[in-house]
Amino acid sequence: MGRMYGWVAAGLLAGVAQPALAQEADAPSKDSGDIVVTARFRNENLQDVPIAVSVVNGDVAASRNLNTLQDLSTVIPTVDFRNGQSNKDRTVFIRGVGTITTSPGVESSVSTVIDGVVLVRPGQATLDLLDLDHLEVLRGPQGTLFGKNASAGVINLVTKAPSKVQTETLEAGYYEGGEGRIKASVSGPITSTIGYALSGLYASYKGNVFNAGTGHKVNGYDRWGLRGKIVARPNDDVTITFAGDYLYNRDNTPQGVYVSSSRIAYPTGVVTPNATLAGLLAQEGITPSANNKRVNTNFDSEVRDRNYGGSITLDWRLGGGYTLTSITAYREWKNHQTPDWDTRAILATGFPQGRDDGTVDFDQFSQEIRLASPQGGLVDYVVGAYLLAADTYERYQRSVTQLIGGAPVTNNGVANYGISAQNHALFGEANLHATDALTFIAGGRLIHDSLSYFHQRVSDTATGVSGIRPSFASSGKTDRVDYSARAGVQYKLASNANTYFTFSRGYKGPAYNVFFNMQAFDTQPLAPETSTSYEIGLKGSLFGGRVSGGIAAYVTNYDGYQANFADTYLGAIVTRLINAGKVQTKGIEADLNARPTDRLTLNFAVARTDARIKHFNCPAATTCTSIDNQPLPFAPDWKLSGGAAWKLPITDGLAIELQTDASYKSRTQYAITQTPDTIQPAYGIWNASIALIGDEHWELRALVKNILDQHYANTLAYGTTAGVVRYVPRDNDRYVGLNARIRY
Template identity: 55%
Template sequence: MNANRLFALLATTCLSAAMPAFAQDAPPPVTATDAPGDTQDGEIVVTARFRNESLQQVPIAITAISGSSLAERQLNTVETISAAIPSVGFRSGASNKDRTIFIRGIGTITTSPGVEPSVSTVLDGVVLTRPGQSTLDLGEVERIEVLRGPQGTLFGKNASAGVVNIVTRNPTDDFHAFGEAGATTDQDYRIKAGVSGAIVPGKLQALIGGLYSDFDGNTRNATTGNDTNGSRRYGVRGKLVATPVDALKLTLIGDYLNTYETVAPVYASTRQVAYPTGIVSVSAPLAAVLANAGVRPSAGNRVAATNIDTNVRDENYGGSLTAELAIGEYRVTSITAWRQWLNHQQQDYDGLPTLTAAFPQGIDDGRVDSEQFSQELRLASPRGGLIDYVVGAYYLHAKTDEVYARTLTSLAGTVQTTTNGVADYGITDDNYALFGEANINFTKAFRGIAGYRSTWDDLSFYHLRTSSADPTNSGAPALDRPGIRAYHRAQGSTDRRGDSYRLGLQLDLGARAQTYFTYSRGYKGPAYNVYFNMRSLNATTPLDELPLSPETSNSFEIGLKGSTADRALSYSLAAYTTTFDGYQANFADVVNGAQVTRLINAGSVRSRGVEADVTLRPAKGFTVDLSGAYTDAKVRDFLCPPGAPVSCNVDGQPLPYAPRVKLYENAAYRFALSDALAFELQSDVTFSSKVQYSLSETANTIQPAYAIWNASVALVRPADGWQLRAYVKNITDTSYASFLAPGTFAGTVRFVPRDDRRYGGLLLRKDF
C-alpha cells in the first residue's frame, strides 16, 4: 500500500469525524501542563491507551515506576528495572545488539537484523525497532510504564508480548533546575543535571538535560590486566514545547547518547551437560589453558583471559515532532520521528589467550548502522458518550546494514593457518498499519472494549559473505572453517499482512475498584535470519535465510484493580494464558565444532500465570510495595530445524528467562526530624527461582534460585529540594549470572551482573 494514499485516507476520515465538534464550545486548551504523569486524587496517570487515565482504571496488567523512584533506587537502564518488576526479564550479551527484554517469559533472542523484538520499547511515543536501541540510559524521565501481554492493537507488530513505555520529563513554565551526583565504593560515578523554564511564558517552554557516568567494571582480564564489564556514557536530551494557540501544542524532542562498554563473559565451568541425556563433557584442554592463564572457573568467577578487552561503542540518537490539535472535543495527534543507531563491537571470538591445536583463536569486528523513519497519526474522540475511541495510521521505514569480520587462526602441528571472513548483510522493512480501539459504554459502570490493527510488511534482505579460504568464491563446503564459512551470496524479499485485535469487558465495582476480562490476538510480522555465519547448500543457495512466517498469539486475561478510599491499600491482580504459534526464536546448535544460532519458527509455546501488585500505606510516610509473578512458560510443540540433533526435542520444557516464581518487595518509611528535615529508611528485596537461559535446555545454562537485598537511608529537605542518600546493593554479597551460555568451543560462560557483589554508594540530589 502506498504510504501517501494511506495517510490521505486517514486524514480525511479524522477531519470528517471531527467536523460536528465545531458547533460546540471553544476547544479545550492543549497546554504544556496537560501532560500524563499528573495525578488525580494522588493516583498515577498513564498513557497506556493513548489517553490520560488513572493507572487503577486501565484494563491492562501494567506497572508504572516514577522517575523519582527510579533515581532513588539507581535504576538507570531498562535492564535494571527487571529487578523491580517480576514479570520482566532481560537477556545480557557482550554487545547491546545482542540484548533484549522479556515479559512473561516471552522475548526474541537474535543477532539478526531481520526480526523485531517481541517486546516493544517506546520512547516518547516513538517505537524503537532494534532491541539494542532499548538498552539506552534512561536519563531524566517522568515515569516508565510496563504493559504486559499482547499490545499490538495500539503499539504495533513488535508488541506481541508487551510494551515498555518510557515517558521523559516535560519542561515547566516556571524556572526549574536539577542536579544529581553519585559515587560508589567500586568507583562507579554518575552526574545528571538539567534546566527547564519558559522562553515565552505560557507559549514556549524548554528543557535541556545531560548525563555522564563512568564505571571501570567488576571483572578483570588477566591477559591485559584491565578491569572489564564496565561502561562510560554521556548524553543530552532537549525538549521544546510550543503552544501558539490554545488548541495546538507542538513538542520537539532531540536526544543523543554515546556509550562505551567492556562487557565480556567469564568461564563458569569447563564442562557442558547434554540434553536430554545428562551426559557431562569436561574439556581438559580448556581447563589447562585457563589454569595457565590464572583463571579458576566457578559460579562466582570474575576473571577472564582474552587477547583483547571485548568492547562496544554505541551511538543512539534521534528526534521527533509531536503535534496535538484540539478540534472541538476531539484531539488529533501526529508524531513524526527519525532515529539512528550506530554500533561497533570488537570481541575475542574464542575467549582464550592462547592458540592451541584444540582451540583456534579469533577476533571479531562488527559494525551496525540502523536508521528508521516513522509517522503516526491518530484521532481521539471525546469521553463520556456511548462510544469513545482512538483511531490512527502508522508508517515505518527501517533500514539496517551490518558488516561483520572475523580473523581466525588455527594450529595443526607447527603450522598456523589464518583465515579472514567478512559478511556484508542487511534488511529493509516498510511497515504500514491502520488501527483503532474503542470503549462501548453500555452504562456508566459497564463497558465493552474492541480494538483492531491491520498490518502490512514489506521485508527484504541481502547477504554477501567472502572468505580468504575460498579465494575463487566457489562456495564449496570443504572450504568452511570452524568459525568461518565459504563464499555465499543471497537476497530475498517477502510481504505479508496480519491482524491484531482485542475484545473485552470492564466493570466498575464502585468508585475505586474495577474488574476486566480481555481476549487479545497478537501479531509479529515475517522475519529473516541474516547474520555472519549463515549456512548455505552451495555458493548461492541459502539454507538459513528462508523467510520465517509471522508469529501470532492468543491471550486471555482477567484482572481486578482497586484501592481503599484513603488509598491505604492499592492492588492489582491478573491471571492470564497466552499461546504463541510460529514462535520466532534462536536455537543454539554446533556446526563444525563451533557454537552457532539459528533463528527459526520454533513451533508453539505457552505462557500462563498469575501476577499481583499491592501497595500498603499503614501510616503516614510509610509505604510498602509488594509484587509477585507466578509464570508457567513452556514449549508446547517444538519444530526441530533441518540438520539439528534429535536432542532438540524440547517439548514440555521451560522457556528461557521465565523463572517460575519472582518476587519484589520495597518498603520505605519517611518521618520528620524537624520542621525542615526528614529522614527515610528504605529496603528492597528481589527473589527469583531457578531460571533456564537456553532454549536448548542444557543443564549447565540454569541459574539456581537467588535473592538480592538492597537498602538505603536518606536525609531529605523537601522545602528546598535537597536529598542525600546512602545505599548498599547486594547486602548479602550473593553472586549470580545474568546469562549463562556454552563457550565458543567448550565449557560454560557466564555474564556478570552489575550487582554481582556487595557495594555501597552515595547519591546527592538537588531540585531548584
C-alpha cells in the same frame, strides 16, 4: 541456605514492597494516591485501565542506581533481561517471552516506545534511561494501539516535560568499585507559551571483571548523553513538542566468563569434561566457577554505541472534545563491536583464536497520526494510521587462527548484509459504555509488512573452518498482510473497583536470519509469530486510595514462535533463527501499593509464570532431543519484589528517609536447549538506603546494594568452542554508594 533465610527475613521486615516506584502524576492530585498512565493514548487512572500494567517512577529508580532496562527488570517481576557482549545481543522478556537474535531481519516480541516513538531494534533501548519521568510495562499482546509488533508486551517510556517554573537540578552519585554518575538539568518557561527542558548525563564504571591478559578491569562502561525538549502552545488548542536526544555508550563487556570447562548433556545429565580446556585455563590463571570474575584474553572486547534522533509531536484539540495527534520521528543507531571471539589467550590444537569486528548502521523514519474522541459518551475511541521505514547496513569480519601441523594458519571472512523494512498500519480501539458500570472493548490493527535483505560473505576458505563458513551471497523479499486484535468487557464493581476480561491476538511480522555465517537454508523467510491471549483481572483501591492493587491471570499461546536454536559448525557454537513451533505462557500476577500514613509507603509485586514449549520443530539438518513441555528461557516460575520507605521529620524543613527493598527469583533456565549447566539457581537480593532530605530542595542518600552478597549470573551460555560461560551483573557483589541531589 543461611543466606536464603536471611533474605526471607529481610523481605518480611521490608514489608514486601517496592519503595515509591509508582508514578503519581499531577492529575489527579498526588494526595488522591491515583497513578496516571497513558497505556491507551489517554491520561487514565491505572485502576481504570483494563490492562495489566507496571509503573516505575524515574526519579526513584535513579536514586536507587537503576539506570537501564536491565536494572529495572530486577524490580518488575514480569520482566526479565538477557545480557550479552553487545547491545545487539541483549533482549527484554515479558511473561517469559522475548526474541534472542542478532539478525537485523527480525523484530522483538517486546516493543519499546519512547514518547510515542517505536524503537525498531532492541539494541536501541538498552542504553541509559536519561531524564525519565516514568516507565509503563504493558503486559501481554499490545499490537492494537502500539507500534508494529508487541506480541508479548510494551515498555512505554515517558520523558520529563518542561516545568512550569524555572528549575535547575544537579544530581551526582559515586559507588564502590569505581562507578560515578553526574546529571544536570534545567527546565522552565521561555515565554508564556513556550517551555523547555534540557538535561545532560555523564557516567562511568571501571567494571567488576579482571582481564589478566591486559591487566585491565573490564565489564564497565562510559556513557554521556543529552536530551532536550521544547513545548510550544501557540493557543489553547494546539501543543507542539520538539524533542531530540543523543546518547553515547562505550562498554567492555567480555564475551563470557568461564563457569566450567565441562558440559552436561540434556536429558541424560552426563558430564563431559574437557581436560584440554581445563589445562589451558589453568595456564592462563583462570579458575572456572559460579562466581568467577576473571578472564584472560588477548585484548579487551569493546562496544561503542551512538543513539540519536528527534521527533515532532502535534496535539490539536479540534473542538467537541476531539484531539488529533501527529508524531513524526527519525532515529539512527550506530554500533561498533570488537569482541574477542574465543575468550582465551593461548592458541592450542582444537582451540582456535579469533578476533571479530562488526558495525551496524541503522536508521528509521516513522509517522503516526491518530484521532481521539471525547470521553464520557456512549462510545469513545482512538483511531489512527502508522508508517515506518527502517534500513540496516551491517559489516562483520572475523579472523580465526588455528594450529595445523604445529603451525598457525589464519583464515578471514567478511560479510556485508542488511535489510530494508516497511510497515503500514491502520488501527483503532473503541469503548462502548453500555451502562455506567458495563463497558465493552473492541479494537484491531490491519498491518502490511514488507521486508527485504541482501547478504554477501567472502572468506579465504572454500570448505569452512571453525567460526567461518565459505563465501556466500543471497537476497530475498517477503510481504505480509495480517492483523492484531483485542476484544473485552469491563465491569465497575464499585466506584473504586473494577474487573475485566480481554481476548487479544498479537502479531510479529515475518523475519530473515541475516547474520555473518548465514547459510543457504536461511534464505527462506520465517513465518510471522502470532499469539492469542486470554486475561482476566481485578483492580481496586481502599481507604481513599491509601491502599490499591490488582491481580491478573492469563493464558497466552504462541504459534510460529521465532527463536534462536544453538547448533555447532566445525566445533564452534552457532545459532539458527527458526520458527520453533508452539509455546504457551500462563500465570498469575499481583501487586499491592499501600500508604498507611503520609510517612510510610509499602509496595509488593509477585509473578507466577508457567512458560513452556508445547511443541518444538527441530530445524532441518539438525538432530534434536525433544524439549516439548520444557520451560522457555528467561522465564522463572516465581519472581517477587518488595520494599518500604519511611520518612521521619526532624524539623519543618528537614527529614530522614529509610528505604529498603528486596527481590527474589526462582531457578531459571537460560538456554532453549535445556542444558542443565545453563540453569541459574534461585537467589534473592536485598538493598537499603538512608537519606537526609532538606525541604524538597536537596537530598543526600547513602545506599547499599546486595546486602547479603548473593552472587549470580544474568546469562549462562556455552562458550564458543567449549565449556560454559556467564555474564556478570553489576550487583553480583555487595557495594555501597552515595547519591546527592540539589534542586533550585
